[in-house]
Amino acid sequence: MPTDSFVHETLGQRVILEAGGAGRHLTAEVDRLGAARIMLIAAEAEAPLADRVAAGLPVALRWTEVVQHVPAELAERAREAAARCRADLLVTVGGGSTTGLAKAVALTSRVPIIAVPTTYAGSEATAVWGLTEGRHKSTGVHASVLPATVIYDSTLTLSLPVGLSVASGFNGLAHCIDSMWAPGSDPINRALALEGIRVLAAGLPKVVADPSGIEGRDECLYGAYLSAVSFASAGSGLHHKICHVLGGSYSLPHAETHAIVLPHVLALNAPGVPERGLRIGQALGGTEPVAALDRLREAVGAPRALKDVGFEEADIGDAAARILPVVPASNPVAVSLPVLEDLLRAAWNGGRS
Template sequence: MSSFEYNQAPLRVVFGTGTLSKVPAELERLKAFKPLILCTPEQTFQAEKVENIVGSVKGITPVGVFSKATMHTPGNITDEALEFLKSSGADSLVSIGGGSTTGLGKALAVRTGLPHVSIPTTYAGSEMTPILGETVGGEKKTRSDPKILPTAVVYDVDLTMTLPPGLSATSGVNAIAHSVEGLYAQNGNPIMSLMALEGIRSLATSLPTIVSSPSDVPARSQALYGAWLCGVVLGNVGMALHHKLCHALGGSFNLPHAETHTIVLPHALAYNAPAIPEVMQKLAEVLPGSDEDAIKGLNVLLTKLKVKRGLKEFGMKESDVDKAAEIATRNPYWNPREIEKEKIREVIRRCWEGEEARADL
């Protein structure tokens, strides 16, 4: 076995059904009595539900709801939320939603040092990472800091029951992407690899059921469990080409986060396949329908999930492909295969066109 280092950041997790009712206890444990609740405009009703639950407990007084969380965590929204927070006198943060809301909670927590309780409603996994991606001046940049990691995470399967099948599919594949890259990360280790494979297996088997039967509780529970594991992987090891491509595409062309990860994943894996034969074999074993070919397994999964496969379907122009290749190959992340600009351009073109992934570059 190769040598490795393993660090585990402290983070409390509450997982189950009906666990939203435990949020007040988490705040009390943190000695936080004036929480600011964060959400997107579309999830105000969920934030208000949290506000009511928390506010019904003696001694806890929510200071309000900030409902402008936006994908890719734009700097101007963070600045506005920070002013709202300071004027409210909040002593803590509670975010409810997907990666956009979690990202805003992280941005505020790292700037203020306030405790952050994250309540995920999708399968993105951002809540388990000390990583923050922020967009300023049309370009998305990421940083990692233990202070970014939420203080506690409350997983409530009930909150995912109304997540539309399409969004369930893409946010789940987004989570799978975290674990796929974790399997060949430069600083990977056996513990993260075990979590990665279990997370991928859980999501790859449950997501097709959710798409066909959205109210299937066991499938929803299995998917949320898988997303948790994939998020842990993302938070503990480095990422490579896939995430660099998604950050470049999402931050520079305002493409939807989960959908972009879904489209890019099989193509990024296909590019790296020649350099990671052992990983490809392990992946094939946990992807149903792979026939010992991990790329085929991902193509089969995306077909079952009925997701869109082309970036052009989300507004990206063909003329943007060259610019995207330039951004994606500038200051590249570590990657198991050498980054070649012209081949990366072709990867992006295939993502734009919506072609099935193939390992021929």
């Protein structure tokens, strides 16, 4: 079948996946990059994991202050600390907020990053950075923030609670589904996205059924990587525009917000590109995409309502007005203020838009 013309950019990055291998691979990567003064970024909750994987490495500074959505003032403090300790490598152990802080440092310092993820956020495989100032979240793309190496080790995710594992996995699904119609969507990133959907849909129920098992967590890490690579190429679609506003303006939790909003954007957009909607449904193990996603949400107990994570019904109008100017022109269906308000109200109460 003929393929539409497209331009696809592939990002260069070393990716390693081995259960139990993080410490050994991190040591080898530090040696390969010739680093002598590491800034190790890991929140207090991740300190035992950071100790485990970075033992014996030349750590010049431990940084433990990590906040979701990367406040600009925090980024500036971390940049100053990196300069003072003359860091020549940033090593992150943690989720998307941890990786995001390292990206903020790398954006101005050009110091390389090695990311050791402990969630399924996917930030580690993109060149996208984000900073929040006041109630506004800014994002951008720059090659300097793409980690030089990503080391996936599913044993590091065993302490991630099942509920957060599910929300984080749905964040990965959101990367995949948004990539099916984002501004830079093309046949290559859609193929990666569909495989990411399939793998995450298979892995998440295994994590729920056996939280101490490695197979499901390996699948989720692999799926998270695929989701991020597809998103890095396709760019930010309607779903991510909505969630960036909700997170940055109302301080909502990142993964849970993505999990809650996703089915409503899927229900809105899939009818506009029915062939892609069918492929999403098939990757989820069904045919009709929204029904297939609902079955997965029910099976794993995914978050369902924005009112449960701190979003106020009174803010729906304000949020819709903030989102409308950033809606991609290429979105497969027309989006207006009433459409956004209906979608947000459905997401607020956990119903269908």
